[in-house]
Amino acid sequence: MKNQGCNLSPGTKWLGKWNRNPYRVIKKIGEGATGSVYLVATRAGQAAVKIGENKLSLTSEINVLRHFSKVQGNVLGPSLLDVDDIEISGESYPFFCMEYLNGDSLLSFIQKKGTEWAPVLLVQLLGDLDRLHREGWVFGDLKPDNIIVTGPPFRIRWFDVGGTTKIGRAVKEYTEFYDRGYWGLGDRKAEPSYDLFAAAMILIHCIHQSRFEKPRDNKNPLEFLIKQMNSEPSLRPFKKVLTAALKGKYKDAQLMKKDVMAAIENRSGFERQPVSSPAPNIKKSRRNRTAPPPRKIREKSKSYRVEIVLTASFLFLSSILYLVGQWM
Amino acid sequence: MSGGKIRQILLLTDGCSNQGEDPAAVAAYAYEKGITVNVIGIIDEGAGKDHGMKEVDEISKSGGGVSQVVYASQLSQTVQMVTRQAMTQTLQGVVHNELRHILGEEREMEDLPPEKRGEVMEIVDDLGETVNLEVLILVDTSASMKPKLPMVQEALADLSISLHSRTGKNHFALFLFPGKRKDADKAADWTANINELTGTFQRLTTGGVTPTGPALKTALRYFEKRLGKRSLKAYEARDLPIEESGM
Ligand SMILES: Nc1ncnc2c1ncn2[C@@H]1O[C@H](COP(=O)(O)OP(=O)(O)OP(=O)(O)O)[C@@H](O)[C@H]1O
Numbered sequence A: 001m002k003n004q005g006c007n008l009s010p011g012t013k014w015l016g017k018w019n020r021n022p023y024r025v026i027k028k029i030g031e032g033a034t035g036s037v038y039l040v041a042t043r044a045g046q047a048a049v050k051i052g053e054n055k056l057s058l059t060s061e062i063n064v065l066r067h068f069s070k071v072q073g074n075v076l077g078p079s080l081l082d083v084d085d086i087e088i089s090g091e092s093y094p095f096f097c098m099e100y101l102n103g104d105s106l107l108s109f110i111q112k113k114g115t116e117w118a119p120v121l122l123v124q125l126l127g128d129l130d131r132l133h134r135e136g137w138v139f140g141d142l143k144p145d146n147i148i149v150t151g152p153p154f155r156i157r158w159f160d161v162g163g164t165t166k167i168g169r170a171v172k173e174y175t176e177f178y179d180r181g182y183w184g185l186g187d188r189k190a191e192p193s194y195d196l197f198a199a200a201m202i203l204i205h206c207i208h209q210s211r212f213e214k215p216r217d218n219k220n221p222l223e224f225l226i227k228q229m230n231s232e233p234s235l236r237p238f239k240k241v242l243t244a245a246l247k248g249k250y251k252d253a254q255l256m257k258k259d260v261m262a263a264i265e266n267r268s269g270f271e272r273q274p275v276s277s278p279a280p281n282i283k284k285s286r287r288n289r290t291a292p293p294p295r296k297i298r299e300k301s302k303s304y305r306v307e308i309v310l311t312a313s314f315l316f317l318s319s320i321l322y323l324v325g326q327w328m
Numbered sequence B: 001m002s003g004g005k006i007r008q009i010l011l012l013t014d015g016c017s018n019q020g021e022d023p024a025a026v027a028a029y030a031y032e033k034g035i036t037v038n039v040i041g042i043i044d045e046g047a048g049k050d051h052g053m054k055e056v057d058e059i060s061k062s063g064g065g066v067s068q069v070v071y072a073s074q075l076s077q078t079v080q081m082v083t084r085q086a087m088t089q090t091l092q093g094v095v096h097n098e099l100r101h102i103l104g105e106e107r108e109m110e111d112l113p114p115e116k117r118g119e120v121m122e123i124v125d126d127l128g129e130t131v132n133l134e135v136l137i138l139v140d141t142s143a144s145m146k147p148k149l150p151m152v153q154e155a156l157a158d159l160s161i162s163l164h165s166r167t168g169k170n171h172f173a174l175f176l177f178p179g180k181r182k183d184a185d186k187a188a189d190w191t192a193n194i195n196e197l198t199g200t201f202q203r204l205t206t207g208g209v210t211p212t213g214p215a216l217k218t219a220l221r222y223f224e225k226r227l228g229k230r231s232l233k234a235y236e237a238r239d240l241p242i243e244e245s246g247m
């Protein structure tokens, strides 16, 4: 089943069949259902090449990347550098060359850096989705596996755009856990709310650090998902946003993004204030935190440390939010 | 622009046929009539994937379709994927024939430069979105399938979500085999709503026989009845909404 293309050893060189561009394999960096991905050296420096499993396998993905490459700014996916065929032992396989995204997968990044990153990255994701949707596309197969965090400065980027679908059509590629159809919470029509459902599931997954199974014969999957959220204290501030996204209430990513940002700010125990004067906020948040009796005993003993962490993350978040705001 | 139609038989079974003619032969005949046959082989959790499933592969190959062998728990995603892939395969065949008319006998789609290949694929995608689809679902309900039927039911509901998200129209019919007295019984007539079909699984026949060949024949005959005397070669290019531009 697997072709030779899956196993080009480091140092292998080839010339594209049509465009005659030279490539040299540095190492293999990934393998998926549709092909294998290599880090390569090209005339213009390092890049990533994806070689198709069979003759037609990458065509849709390339079509999508082609459309994206006509869009200004190129944040909609890795930029497309070349499309060609490679000959391996007499057989020809399609490949394309794209920008190499150097970073950690979403889940391993969060594991390393802490779950407080998850909502911040979600804000970034929602900004990108908004732009994608405005271009008339829905990502479709949105999941942590298809998201990488590059940097610093840390920034999410997505790849594997093979499932990207024009708005109004049927989503063809999806992964059950992130698919609203699977959870009985909607159809597979490509519309912004389809991606927003997946985005909500990604946050739940990132903070849970694991995927859970859909129980068989479950009459009310929404209730089940809400229960999952409740079982995770750090998800509580986001319960309202996430529930709305799971129900398909958000018509566009911008609206959800606003609510996620509001939830981040509330969670940190501060009110909206100009970001330039964070000092008084900290005091206030400290007072607010100590005033009500702690919900759990365990929380109490840790509360001092929690405060420091909170203060630090607030300072950090406000600068991130500021940057994001500037950047938008 | 409309009027293009794809016709498929989707066979779900967990074992080898043991009665009547060779199902692969019936499938080959169906294909000649413009109906592709796709097969999903369901195996028990823990069993090896290649266990007794040669027949599944043979039927789908002869029937111009797609097959997949899976555990019952993976049915949902598989059923919709197989149906999709088979559609794409059929449409690629159509577009391919069309291309030959334009480019001459020797050109295969794979021989086109990448850019042209992409354009062809977009046409296939467009067709897959808008084409009307008729699927006759044929479910093996012999004794060993009994515990798997709730999963089959769920998978069919899931298939309907996928297909109804398309722009094109869908029609489904359901046959169960072995039938009470015949090789297969019609459980539901052509309908746009798959959920109407799945209520019928309660009614079960038990028995050791699996007359897959004869059941396929019954399904094929029923399909033909629907087509009436009209052209059976509906899969040919002229019936499909193919744009001449862009090729
Ligand atoms: N531009 C890129 N830069 C760096 N790494 C990449 C890039 N594109 C892909 N990869 C790596 O290669 C792996 C496989 O890529 P991709 O997900 O596109 O393959 P796939 O065949 O579509 O897989 P699947 O469909 O099973 O998810 C990814 O998990 C990722 O680690």
Ligand SMILES: [Mg+2]
Pocket: A032, A145, A146, A160
């Ligand atoms: Mg992937």
